[in-house]
Amino acid sequence: MAYQDMGDLQSQVDEIEALSSIYGDEWCVIDEASRIFCIKISDSSDHPKWTACLQTILPPDYPSRAPPLYQINAGWLRGPERMELSNSLEEIYLENAGESILYLWVEKIREFLVEKSQSSDLVEESELRKTMVTEEEDVADEGDLLDYSVLKNTEQAHLFVDQLGDEELPEIKHGEPITERRSTFQSHLALVVSPKQVCETPQSSAITSHLAVASTG
Incomplete structure (x- = not known):
């Protein structure tokens, strides 16, 4: 029995020296x-x-008959994640009963942290892509907006034309005919307020024609 205890003690000494050599300052002796x-x-x-601290207490009969007592200190590690990691460590012990397992535990925890880091990076990248897509869609929507100022101006122009259509034709006043030699002249007078009234005055074309004849005569 005493030989077995000495064997466990020597195994612990060898394991601690190896871990101290591998992990350097990360390894700490509390007591x-x-x-x-x-x-x-x-x-x-x-x-x-992501970081965590593994604290262990090595019982006298470790590793031959008992596992290390352990505690994982990490403020972010709660609920299902803590349970998942604890189950992983216990499985390692059961698969390696009677052997030194601290190194396997440390690397399992490190693997857990790396996977969590990669998972969080993917989530952040996905959120970033969503944000970029949303911003691009907003810019595209802004580019598709109609210039309502142009429509308003066009609408006003149409209204102006429609209003002209409702205007009354001006009254045309005719002067006394004047005959000189073989030409006869007669004046015509109308009060117009828009170009459209000029075009729509019934005798405007005739007046223009008479003026042209008079100028050539």
């Missing part, structure tokens, strides 16, 4: 006598987005 350790784990060494 060596009580076999309490912790390690900070992140999704990236350069620009970490």
